[in-house]
Amino acid sequence: xxFEISTLFSDPQAFRLFSTIVQALGIxxxxxxxxxxxxAYKLTNDRKYKYFFYGFLFLSLxxxxxxxxxxxxxxxxxxxxxEKRYTPYIAPMFGIYYFFLIAVMLAYVxxxxxxxxxxxxxxxWLFYFWTFIxxxxxxxxxxxFNMFSALLLSFVVLFTFEKYRESRKKNQLAIxxxxxxxxxxxxxxxxxxxxxxxxxxxxxxLLAGLVLLLVTLLKIHGRKKK
Amino acid sequence: MAERRSKHEIIYDILNLISxxxxxxxxxxxxxxxxxxxxxxxxxxxxxxxxxxxxAVEEKGKIYYIITDKxxxxxxxxxxxxxxxxxxxx
Numbered sequence: 680x681x682f683e684i685s686t687l688f689s690d691p692q693a694f695r696l697f698s699t700i701v702q703a704l705g706i707x708x709x710x711x712x713x714x715x716x717x718x719a720y721k722l723t724n725d726r727k728y729k730y731f732f733y734g735f736l737f738l739s740l741x742x743x744x745x746x747x748x749x750x751x752x753x754x755x756x757x758x759x760x761x762e763k764r765y766t767p768y769i770a771p772m773f774g775i776y777y778f779f780l781i782a783v784m785l786a787y788v789x790x791x792x793x794x795x796x797x798x799x800x801x802x803x804w805l806f807y808f809w810t811f812i813x814x815x816x817x818x819x820x821x822x823x824f825n826m827f828s829a830l831l832l833s834f835v836v837l838f839t840f841e842k843y844r845e846s847r848k849k850n851q852l853a854i855x856x857x858x859x860x861x862x863x864x865x866x867x868x869x870x871x872x873x874x875x876x877x878x879x880x881x882x883x884x885l886l887a888g889l890v891l892l893l894v895t896l897l898k899i900h901g902r903k904k905k
Numbered sequence: 906m907a908e909r910r911s912k913h914e915i916i917y918d919i920l921n922l923i924s925x926x927x928x929x930x931x932x933x934x935x936x937x938x939x940x941x942x943x944x945x946x947x948x949x950x951x952x953x954x955x956x957x958x959x960x961a962v963e964e965k966g967k968i969y970y971i972i973t974d975k976x977x978x979x980x981x982x983x984x985x986x987x988x989x990x991x992x993x994x995x
Contacts, residue, residue, distance in 0.1 A: 719986040722979075723913045727995055728986075793995050842994030850992035899988045
């Protein structure tokens with residue numbers, strides 16, 4: 680295979696292709712988990728599964744929005760977007776980008792609700808409301824968007840780590856590491872402007888997290904019937 | 906102290922019990938194995954029949970409960986959900 684890992688760090692086109700593939704995998708994995716959450720909700724009527732389903736569905740949709748953006752950028756609409764020139768082409772791109780930001784925020788707040796075991800609807804709506812507002816206002820601030828995402832994910836990471844420490848099960852370790860990868864994917868943005876190499880590294884970390892989620896999911900689906 | 910079982914956990918326990926006994930049991934087996942009062946058992950059995958998870962047959966004047974394909978499917982789905990719940994720690 681002629682493709683080498685160093686290409687990823689030096690060729691922007693290769694990197695864009697790589698990040699699109701990673702996010703396409705994200706669409707599939709997050710959608711599969713959300714479907715399992717939906718089935719769990721249908722079967723048990725337990726609200727924690729409803730928010731779990733929402734969390735992964737929003738995550739899947741955010742990956743989808745990002746993949747569409749990547750394709751549009753590849754097709755040559757990047758200049759309008761980067762220059763913030765208001766042409767008819769730009770409106771859908773801004774719309775998709777907004778959708779991506781808000782979907783990510785709503786995904787992580789849904790998961791934080793599941794893990795923090797909040798049950799009262801008024802508290803849940805308050806969480807959604809403020810997250811939505813932050814999502815809207817992070818439009819111009821990439822760092823703020825990623826830091827707020829990391830903040831929400833840190834609850835999930837801590838909780839899954841505690842669960843793993845209690846049981847020492849491999850599946851729980853995989854889930855903890857997967858959420859830790861998602862957390863690092865957002866958190867490492869803080870040093871990205873000092874070292875551009877961080878950008879592809881972040882996507883490699885994201886890929887590792889998605890693979891861990893996929894492996895756990897396949898184990899659940901592939902369980903032998905007794 | 907043991908945690909209270911949810912309605913769906915009780916349904917799973919009843920179906921699993923019937924499944925492990927070869928798919929056909931007397932009500933007394935469910936009563937003892939399911940750890941339920943007589944009234945609650947009657948209510949659950951009625952619900953399970955209504956949902957199509959089990960059926961009742963009469964043999965030599967005795968009532969037996971048999972698990973249906975839908976009941977087996979519920980067991981499989983429930984096990985998957987339990988595994989997901991454990992893995993994700995939710």
